[in-house]
Amino acid sequence: xxxxxxxxxxxxxxxxxxxxxxxxxxxxxxxxxxxxxxxxxxxxxxxxxxxxxxxxxxxxxxxxxxxxxxxxxxxxxxxxxxxxxxxxxxxxxxxxxxxxxxxxxxxxxxxxxxxxxxxxxxxxxxxxxxxxxxxxxxxxxxxxxxxx
Amino acid sequence: xxxxxxxxxxxxxxxxxxxxxxxxxxxxxxxxxxxxxxxxxxxxxxxxxxxxxxxxxxxxxxxxxxxxxxxxxxxxxxxxxxxxxxxxxxxxxxxxxxxxxxxxxxxxxxxx
Numbered sequence: 001x002x003x004x005x006x007x008x009x010x011x012x013x014x015x016x017x018x019x020x021x022x023x024x025x026x027x028x029x030x031x032x033x034x035x036x037x038x039x040x041x042x043x044x045x046x047x048x049x050x051x052x053x054x055x056x057x058x059x060x061x062x063x064x065x066x067x068x069x070x071x072x073x074x075x076x077x078x079x080x081x082x083x084x085x086x087x088x089x090x091x092x093x094x095x096x097x098x099x100x101x102x103x104x105x106x107x108x109x110x111x112x113x114x115x116x117x118x119x120x121x122x123x124x125x126x127x128x129x130x131x132x133x134x135x136x137x138x139x140x141x142x143x144x145x146x147x148x
Numbered sequence: 149x150x151x152x153x154x155x156x157x158x159x160x161x162x163x164x165x166x167x168x169x170x171x172x173x174x175x176x177x178x179x180x181x182x183x184x185x186x187x188x189x190x191x192x193x194x195x196x197x198x199x200x201x202x203x204x205x206x207x208x209x210x211x212x213x214x215x216x217x218x219x220x221x222x223x224x225x226x227x228x229x230x231x232x233x234x235x236x237x238x239x240x241x242x243x244x245x246x247x248x249x250x251x252x253x254x255x256x257x258x259x260x
Contacts, residue, residue: 018162018169018170020173022167022169025200039230039231040230040231040234043200043231044231047200047235049204050169051203052203054202055168055226058170070249099240100240101239101240102240102243103216103240103244103245105244105245106217108240108244109213110207110210110211112238113203113207114203114204114205116239117202117203120238
């Protein structure tokens, strides 16, 4: 993982290895702490980035090669903005199924929670395909962060 | 992640220290599964020192819950920190797995 900071933004360059996620989490925690963001916001941002990276690294590539994933965190006023750029295959949202959060233990399906958690914890999730790249932008409000 | 397993009179208690994410969720689930014996009637996961869990970890908890349910054994979680508890609530897991504020509370719930 490579790290750089420009204009107060945190820029991380990762490779497609799940172990990169824990290392990135420490940088993300430090970024949030330096801006006095609440642990709840740091957790929500970490979890969302983790879920997207886990998905991309586990299912997003058609080969076994090393791929680069760029991650940028920046604060724009009262909003924390996260941009994740990867060169995996295009994301097919038609495969997304909402989990049944009211199911009984017996009926409850094992998967499908990751992207649902991202949708629930972020204020805005945007996906764009730009040529060969996936660009995912997450936004989380940092105002009123002390409220429940 | 560190996992400590204690076998008490009424329950097998698994305490987790650190993170459960996509790199270790399978190991976590397997470590618990191999520790559960036929005679165990209840399992408690103590998450007091669990700093982070992702959907991969939730899946491991759900698999354990389903396994215990099939064996008619009890299962409960206790001592979740604020953000970890929120993830369980958003996922709806709080409706299918009993969550207690303290380990004592979880243990005493087994008597009922």
